[in-house]
Amino acid sequence: MTQNNSIEAIRDLLSNAQKIMVTSHIRPDGDAIGSLLGLGLSLLEAGKQVSMVLVDGFPSAFRYLPGSNRILRSAPRNIEFDLTISLDASDPERLGNAFGERGVDLNIDHHITNVNFGKINFVDPSAVATCAILAEHLPEWGLKINNDIATALLSGIITDTIGFRTSNMNSKAMRITADLMDHGANLPQIYTEALVNRSFEQILYWSYALQKMQRQDGIIWTTLSLADRQLAGYNGNDDADLNNLLSSISEADISVLFVEQNNGHVKVSWRAKPGINVSSLAFSFGGGGHPAASGVDLQGALTDVQNTVMEATFAHLKQTKDEQIS
Ligand code: 5GP
Ligand code: MN
DSSP states (O other), X not given: OEESSOHHHHHHHHHHOSEEEEXXXXXXXXXXXXXXXXXXXXXXXXXXXXXXXXXXXXXGGGTTSTTGGGOBSSOOTTOOOSEEEEESOSSGGGGTTTTGGGOOSEEEEOOTTOOOOSSEEEEOTTSSOHHHHHHHHTTTTXXXXXXXXXXXXXXXXXXXXXXXXXXXXXXXXXXXXXXXXXXXXXXXXXXXXXXXXXXXXXXXXXXXXXXXXXEETTEEEEEEOHHHHHHHTOOOSSOTTHHHHHTTSTTOSEXXXXXXXXXXXXXXXEEEOTTOOOHHHHHXXXXXXXXXXXXXXXXXXXHHHHHHHHHHHHHHHHHHHHHHHO
């Protein structure tokens, strides 16, 4: 664990602060939203003034989470925060400039590629989710876990582990899950909301990408364009969870998804089967993530980004296989 501060230091930091801003990464996923609400609501319970910020807002699929209506798209300008906290983000660019010049005081994350950009960094790559870190440590940091907080945290664990099935799953995460259930989190309900229920627009959006799907040498890839998004009426700027479907294809050692963004950028996502590490590949492009799931945001046209990234991905898989043989 990369950790330059102790439980006591973080407890003091949290207890001494009154005006706190909490944020997480752009295109927020379940762990980003769950950790934001989990920590944000527990700080509110402790009597703090808390601003929970996600610059992209969040997909309406997460509206089921209690407290989600409190999330702002930018920090109130009239508040001078005495503590800023980043959750589930491995580098400051991922925060979409949520803190402006203010910078990050406390960086809490579980990505192996975290660049330790906070004044205090609490980074545990063995944790299955940032929500798991919070569930484990909130009580030690002097904060309470109530029903709503447990619901938010379990939602992040379930989404980041895709229903407890990612290769980093461990018994500690199951114990944490059991504790969260004891705190009132309804596992079947959260599981269904987070991983089973889908909107018509989401599936329609997938259908455009599925028609374009390609395969070669153990790699599956496809694109989601802005036109696809518009045709489907899908209102998020994320992958609509299509990555989980692509990675379920048996022959996909690696799957790659390109999602066109409206700022001349393309979001690239890699998923890999156990034994193949795509985090180093993502990092080489300036992104990051986990060995089995990584991403990057690249400037350029969809086809150009696709060509560059696919070439590197083929080379990466070949090198990995060559190393496995030798
Ligand atoms: P996804 O492909 O679902 O967006 O992300 C997979 C993993 O890679 C997540 O853990 C996410 O935090 C990380 N990731 C995705 N995009 C980026 C990026 O642009 N920069 C960094 N540093 N990490 C990313
Ligand atoms: Mn996460």
